Amino acid sequence: MRGIVTNELFGSDGKLLKKDKQPSRSLVFGFPKLLYTLFTDTPWCHDTRGTKYALAMAAPPAPTEISLETGNYPWASEAYFSGQMWGIQISEDDHPITPFDSYIRGRLGNALGFGYSGAFRVNSHFSRRCRGMASDRMQSVWHGDSADIVRRYLAGDDLGMVRFGAPNGRIPQGLTFDGIYLWSGNDSDNLIHRMDPLTGAVNLEWASPGTAIWGLAYDLENDKIYSMDNGTKLIYRHDPATGVVEDSFDTALTDTLYDMEWVDGYLYVPVGTTMHVFNPATGLRVHSFRLPVSVRYPVFIGPYWLIAPPDTGTSYESCGFFFFPGYGCDLPNLEIGGNEVLRPVIANPNGEFTMRRIFTNLTGADLTIRKVGIHSGCPVELIAVDLLGTPVAVNHGQELRVSYTFQITV
């Protein structure tokens, strides 16, 4: 199977200004992951929408919401998706592409749209609270279950789960993953532990200066651990090898701070139905935006977030996934058209079909598009991403139409 990416730039008068085509090089890990779910009929958290919509790419214009039918369990009853979740995506990012890519950094989104399914019952096999979550952003998620930590796959619920006791038998209030090790912190002793992500064997421990550590995050770019103190509302930056505090800043928030997540240079701290975004380099809060539900424990998994809302007061705590534009992806005046998926054309020995989407730049600024890709699935996955051979400057008022064509030849 081959792929072609086409981009066409139109002026404000509709005139075609430029057209370029290139081979699509990159089906990333999300695609075989979805195939696994489909081939084995094992949707994540046993929600049948996970298979029915696994390859869904057609979408109405953003921020139109798509209402999905009720899931097969009562707690999966609410679901709606923003039109921008599925289909072709664009970004100004120019980072090299790897098969590990699970999201498009700096995806240009329309802040008016959310996608939400509330809630997949992540800990459906358990009866205790889910606190603290971490992810490798590709295959696995770890979450607390009382004083245990559970690892599970993000595709294929038949694969079983790994369960081990949290360090010192304490309920993990914060979890994060550094690519090799899992880190856990709690507010009982303010110790932070580094452990084997499959066995829970602790191989490093250091104390945080905090009074109530309720959140951990890992900076993938600079190899730093952040811990958040709910007592003082400070966030500390640590050398992960020693725990030495290198920097700290005051969030100036007064609410209870449960957990946080690091994504692409920013720390995301949820407070109720508001997500606060901090630049840890300056300690400044640079952005805040509304969340569709109240959130305590957020973890960024790829194109979407897995969240745990406040305790429900019942015998379990459910988790949902949702999708929102992150900081830097918040362009309310970027018009995102529907993602059209055109019918196949097949004539031996070739067959193909094309999908396409129009982006209209009404942001008042000029954009330079360097990367395009495709979102698909429920929860949404990045399945393809390509760097454009020639970046496309899309000035205010101009339209960019991006097309993907999939071809087979026998």
Added chain:
Amino acid sequence: MRANMDSKMKATPEVSVEDAEKKVADMHVLMQAELETIVRSPDGKVSHHDVRKAESFVRQWLELLWVHAASLGRVSEGYAMRDTGNGLRRIRTHMDNWFLHALAAVDTHGILVGLGTTAPTIDDYRMEDQIPHGIIHPQLQYSDMAVGYPGINMNISQITITRSFANASGSAVTVYEIGAALRAYDRASWSGIVRYFLVLRDVIAAGIGVPVGDTLTINYRLQCEL
């Protein structure tokens, strides 16, 4: 594994409208199937081992991908696809489509083997001469399907599907065609009717001999390579 990109194409990325069509002439393979075949005797001795590029995603692969990409839902009439029984079926999205994790002795879907030698075409909808499950020559015993969790390295992400075929037929069997079929639901009834659709078909011109008592193991690796 993949077509080489034209270096000139890399050097001249900006093209006019007229030139755009020429640019993709030498195109990168986005995903391909690698076909591995192994014949082992009961004592584990390998008498055959071959790895080759699979030739043939047939039209049903593309069509089913399109049905789901386009989200043809309940209100849709569905898309007409030809099943392995040569019936045109109206297919739409369904939570149980794409399933190939067949059980042992089930020869309707999953990896299939046959005796056909005609070169594949995109319109192939069934195995030319499928070998059924069984112990009467030339039947082979179909194992259950195995679907490996996707693997990944710096260049490739892939998923491997596997099935074994044991020869208890009393005579040697030579396999010439290998394919794979998926399940999808015909919208002819409200809940749907199970149908099977061929998505891959390959012909091994030299054949693969499976002596009595031996087992042929087939791995299809669907690979996405940067």
